[in-house]
Amino acid sequence: MKLQQLSLFLENRPGRLGAPLEAIAKEGINILTLSLADTAQFGILRLIVREWDKAKQVLEDAGWVVNLTEVVAVDVLDRPGGLAEALAVLEGAGLNIEYMYAFSLRRGDKAILIFRFEDPDRAIAVLLEKGLHVVDGDELLSVVSG
Amino acid sequence: MRGTTGIEFLGSDRFRTDATPINGSRTMPAQIHEARRQIEHRIWDPDAETLPRDGIEALQLERLRELVTRVARVPFYRDHFAHREIGPHSIRSLADVRRLPLTTKDDLRRQHPFGFLAVPRKALARIHGSSGTTGRPTFVAYTARDLETWSNLCARFLVAGGLRPEHTAQVAFGYGLFTGGFGLHYGIERVGAAIIPAAAGNTRRQIEIMRDLDPEVLICTPSYALTIADSARELGIDPRSLPIRFGHFGGEPWTEDMRREIEDQLDIAAFNNYGLSEVIGPGVSGECPERTGMHIQEDHFLVECLDPESLEPVPEGEPGELVISTLTREAMPLIRYRTRDIARLYREPCACGRRTTRMSRITGRTDDMLIIRGVNVFPSQIEEALLRVEGTTPHYLIEVSRPGTLDEVHVKVEIRPEIFSDRMDRMQALCERISREINTVAGIRAHVDLVEPRSIERFVGKAKRVLDRRNLGE
């Protein structure tokens, strides 16, 4: 149920974001979603792609430093308070969220959130126990394909 | 005590009237024009400072022979002399200094801490230190007489540059192992002026002290003088309204442009002085009001100017590496110490009446040492700091700039998979950790810029580790 996320290091200067995305696109690899965390000096680009192992290879061959992390996708009701409820569950279980971001596409009345937990396995167990819906890779792909 | 020539001497028992009169009509590019900044010519130690050329050279020759005898107590020199049958008899003229070996910072380091001591340890009166290529300082020892000499040497350039017994001087240099603070402190005391030992830092407090105590004189690094001006403006105080009338600045290289900045912003006369811890500290040379170079205290230092490659003397007025023999030092006398500082020497007489050789500003280094806000930094120290952080790369670049008045250092470090994390907090902690290690090893605050792999240019052979954008040449 975990998803593989690629992270890569980028210097924060014009044009740096486009290059890795082009490199992946050229290989015909679809990007499901991405998020960028940055400071004035550098950025961390996080990608969820269809063929992560191939994408990782392509990026590394092109000289980027790439990191592989397991993340968890959760869908929540896309209405006021929907996210707050999900966060309350996680907090109540004492799960550490390192960071999170929203998936670019919605599924019906639900928004999909990507969580980076310190302990993803325990997080999945808690989420399932509390009745939240954890989205796996195949489901995500179906969302993207529409 | 005013002599008939108009030159006033401050050394109380050294009154003399036969010094060369001042030629007031001579125009110099750096001459001080505004009345407030006018500094009268005075000489602290006229017997020594206005010796005619033949007198200076005779004294140097005598002292060089004594030095050769004295350093024979140091194994480094004793061994060298024994191999080549060198002794005082080898020195028949000053040119014979070139028969003597050169001494380098590496030689000093190999004898750490006190292999160069020429007196028993119990004869020491003080120990200072200078930063080295690694975190460990090189120690410099002084006997009581060395300290006495040092105070007088500082008194000479301070008086040449306007200090009088009735003045108050604010010392905003660091007090500690660094020779700047204590060197100037005791020089001011020797002149008989009052000292405010404000020490470095806390700029607002420096300005408050100035406004409360009305010192006429400021002693610090040139860049710190500009920081004080900036800080005053931030406080809504016109820096030109501060009581300071003149300043003695040193401890880092600066330029004529910077002098003009300091003088305009603070409405003061700014004087340059030179020295290095290994030979004594500040006091090797300093400017007179003519400001056409720094007068070398040649009765205490024999200074050569050599081509750093061939080690042959350069023609007069050409840039070369300064090589200094400490003619009178007792605790740690050095023969032909390679300063790595590049400057020019001028031997024609100065309008001030002194006949000593003058040296230009330091316009460069023959090694890779950087001076950052008065702190000596070697690229190898940055490398050592990086080595302490596991997984950092051997590829780094040190960028030095001076965006405002103060030096800024950016250390670019290439990212590697071992240190890359998808978590921003970890990446920021990494930068902070590298910065802390640099501070521990090199004593400076540096910004750490993580950069993409292979973005730092690779060189065949010796890598280029430093990009200095400060423009400190002539």
Ligand SMILES: [Zn+2]
């Ligand atoms: Zn002069």
